Every structure is written in C-alpha cells, then in structure tokens.
Amino acid sequence: MTTKGDRVRFAPSPTGFLHIGGVRTALYNWLWARRTGGTFVLRIEDTDRERSTQESVDVILDSMKWCGLEWDEGPEVGGPNGPYFQTQRLELYRDFAEKLIARGAAFRCYCTKEELDAQRAKLAPGQHFRYPGTCRTRTDQPDRPYVIRMKSPTSGATGWLDLVKGRIDVPNDAQQDWVLMRGDGVPLYNFGAVVDDITMGITLIARGDDHVVNTPIQIILYEALGYALPKFAHLPMINGQDGKKLSKRHAAVSTTEYRDMGYLPDAVLNYLARLGWSHGDQEIFTRDELIQAFSWDGVGRTAAQYDAKKFAHVQASHLRALGDAELAERARPFAKDATIASAIDGDRDRYVGAVGTVKTRATTLIDIVEMVDFYFREPPVEDEKAVAKFLVKESAATLKALRDHVAKVDSFDRVALEASVNEWLAQAGLQMKNVAQPARVAMTGKTASPGLFDVMEVLGRERTLARLDRGIARSESAS
Numbered sequence: 476m477t478t479k480g481d482r483v484r485f486a487p488s489p490t491g492f493l494h495i496g497g498v499r500t501a502l503y504n505w506l507w508a509r510r511t512g513g514t515f516v517l518r519i520e521d522t523d524r525e526r527s528t529q530e531s532v533d534v535i536l537d538s539m540k541w542c543g544l545e546w547d548e549g550p551e552v553g554g555p556n557g558p559y560f561q562t563q564r565l566e567l568y569r570d571f572a573e574k575l576i577a578r579g580a581a582f583r584c585y586c587t588k589e590e591l592d593a594q595r596a597k598l599a600p601g602q603h604f605r606y607p608g609t610c611r612t613r614t615d616q617p618d619r620p621y622v623i624r625m626k627s628p629t630s631g632a633t634g635w636l637d638l639v640k641g642r643i644d645v646p647n648d649a650q651q652d653w654v655l656m657r658g659d660g661v662p663l664y665n666f667g668a669v670v671d672d673i674t675m676g677i678t679l680i681a682r683g684d685d686h687v688v689n690t691p692i693q694i695i696l697y698e699a700l701g702y703a704l705p706k707f708a709h710l711p712m713i714n715g716q717d718g719k720k721l722s723k724r725h726a727a728v729s730t731t732e733y734r735d736m737g738y739l740p741d742a743v744l745n746y747l748a749r750l751g752w753s754h755g756d757q758e759i760f761t762r763d764e765l766i767q768a769f770s771w772d773g774v775g776r777t778a779a780q781y782d783a784k785k786f787a788h789v790q791a792s793h794l795r796a797l798g799d800a801e802l803a804e805r806a807r808p809f810a811k812d813a814t815i816a817s818a819i820d821g822d823r824d825r826y827v828g829a830v831g832t833v834k835t836r837a838t839t840l841i842d843i844v845e846m847v848d849f850y851f852r853e854p855p856v857e858d859e860k861a862v863a864k865f866l867v868k869e870s871a872a873t874l875k876a877l878r879d880h881v882a883k884v885d886s887f888d889r890v891a892l893e894a895s896v897n898e899w900l901a902q903a904g905l906q907m908k909n910v911a912q913p914a915r916v917a918m919t920g921k922t923a924s925p926g927l928f929d930v931m932e933v934l935g936r937e938r939t940l941a942r943l944d945r946g947i948a949r950s951e952s953a954s
Contacts, residue, residue, distance in 0.1 A: 483515055484517070486520050486668065488526075489528060491526075493731075495729070499748070501544050516554070517550060519550060520673070533575055538708075538734075561667055571700065575699055575700065580699040584623070586619055622655075633689060640709055672705060672796075673702050678706065679708065689829075708771050713779050714780050716781070758789065794834060794838065805840055812853065828932070832929040832930065842912065865922070870946075874917060877910055878943040881895070882897070882936070889931070890928075
C-alpha cells in the first residue's frame, strides 16, 4: 500500500545511547516518508528530567546523522510545529488538559500519595491496583496540589486496524482513570505524545509493539479531544539468539558501537531494515532500493532475531561494493598507529592499491587498515612461527632465483609478473607451492595475504626486492 504524504515521527527519550531497535524504528518511518513524499519529524521526549541529558540528545542527533536519517522537522532544522523538545511545550499540554476538563473528559484529582497507598494496602496479594475514582465526580477545588486524570470509558472496547498486526480490540474495562499531568505540570507519556502528534500533524505512528498497550489509551484521548485518528503500525521486537529482548549481553546495541567497530551506515540500515521486514529473497539493498521496496505489508508480526553473522555478511557485502578509493577514504580514520597513518598519507596511490587487494577478505573498516599494515610497515610485523617454518636454509636458493627473475620484469604489474614468474617456474621445473609461501612470508611477514603478484605490484619493484633480499638473508642465517 502507498499513501501519499504521510507525516511520521521518531520520538526518542534522551536518557542514554540510541539503541539499534530505536534506529530501526526511525528507519522504517524515514523510509515511508521518503517513499511516499511525506515528512519525517524528529521529536525529543525529554520530560524525564532526572534521566534526560544533553549528552544523550547529542548522541541521538549524531547517531541519526551518521546513519543518514536526515529529518525534515525537528532539533537544529526547526519547522512550523516546534518546539521539538517536550520540556519546551509544557504550556501547550496545560491548554489541552484544560480542554479535556472543560469537556468533562478529565478531572482534577486531589488524592495524596498516602491516601492512594492506603488504598493499595487493602488489596489482596497479587491484586492489581486501580484508581477507585475518588475524585471523578468531585466539584470542589481545594487549595492543595492535584494531578489531572482522564475519565476512562468503563464499557465497550477500543480498537484499531494495525498496519502490521491487523485488527486489535481492547475492552475498556481494562483501563482506569490514568494520570495525564503530574502536579508539577509535566505530562505523562501518553498524554504528551498525543498532544504532540496532534499538533505536529502526525498521520501515521510507527513504533515498537511494546507500545500496543498504550494505543487504546491514546485513541481514547484522540476521541475525547475530537481529532481524527492517525494510522498505527506496531513493529516486532528484536530478540537475541536466546529469544530474549536484545541487550548488551547479546551484542553491541548502540549505533555508536557499530560506527566505532568500522561498520558502514548503509550496511547497518540494510541489516536493520531486514530485521523484521522482508522483500522476497533479497538480502542486500542500497539505500535507494530500500526506499523503493519498503512497505508495511512486508513487516512481520513476530519478534525478529538478531544474528551477528548475518549482520557481518551484510556489512562485508556493502564494504566490497565500494570503489577502492572511496573505501580507502572511509577506512583512513581507523589508522590509529601514527607510523602507518603517516605512511598512508605519504603515498595515497599505494594505499588505494593496497585496499583493493584486501577488501574481498575484510568485513569492517578496521579490518581494512589492519590488513594493509604490512604494505607500509618496514619491516613488516612477522609471524615468528611462519618465519621458522618457511624462511629456512632450503628456501634461500629458490628465493634468490625468484628475486633475480622479478628484478628483470619490465612492467612491474600483477599480470606481467604472474606471466613471467609462471614461465620461469616451468623452465626451472618448479611449482608455485615451492616458491609461494617462502616469498609470501618474506614480503608480508605472514602466511595469509593477498595474492603474491598483487602484493608485488602494490609494494613496487624496490620494496619487493628489498623484502625478498631480507627474506633471503633470514633463510641463509637459519639454523
């Protein structure tokens, strides 16, 4: 289904890092807005003053920017329906609360905490406390603190056709006269969210299915205020492999962790999009492909299961799809070693060439930097076991013959080197296995590396010969 111009929103609370489950919620909303020509609103729900911090706001904004989920209205960009922080909208909530009181849909409750606790104490073990309606019909207004409560319907049912879960109906006798605003004038979640969604013109609310329980409350509020209902879509939760809600004990769960691990934003979005949504058998999507393909029909109803191996596969696929120069540029900030960073910056062409030889074996940007290290470190870090096994006296003559041969190759590129060396091996009655590992260890310091001739081309003639000379010397001096 496609609806033109939906206004959607992402409304995180700035009480910590941005969980990847939150990023997926933001992503689905963003994709829908981009697909339908709609508007993506970012709102900060910061009414929990004890836990909300500016640092968390900054993390949310930075994470959204890193992901490329640009918002059309919200912090920093503004918009006609601001402000976009709930703590800057308190007067608006008071106005709406007074409207509900004037309509007879809400009331002031003067019950003290002690009075309500006394009511709770009368309950049998296991009984759930429900506000007894003490102030529901009260007409006097004593001079003491109060909260504002909603007069909830006591019969019938409240329901909606969820874009993901289908028809949901909840009996109204499951509700109680819940608090809309505390005594300090701060709204509780459901009331603040409804007022914001109304005044910001939100037409579709997509969020985690832990909010299903809030939806009948919010629908009752919409109806009491006289506004048309938005559409609702409740997204499946993300679980770990053990079937429990994804948490730090399962895997990295914050966006910044994946950024710092060397993941690509498009890979993160691709994996999160597929974590609860499907489009045939396609697994790898570009950002534009996600926009074109996304629909609520493809969102599953059951919890999605996080799979670190699948995530890494998606990441590796996106990494390999990048051109060598772009990949080299993106990996450069992960070169923390000053020596390597300086060498890379001093020979960008060789760095780009080196990246091209390792990217098919890499998963993250950190892998890229680590895998090209041997090209730029003189001498390369050596695996002592590999040196002891392959740089032995018996290898010296073969290495010297290889060294003398490649020194004469006119065009020092992979194709010419491979053809020339293969011709020499045939003439000498040797096989590549007799030469490859000693040469590989001599040039790279290890037994696993890119192809031998790729390495030679990137190192260049001078460095290749120097490293082979060093390997020959190591072999000749071996005991």
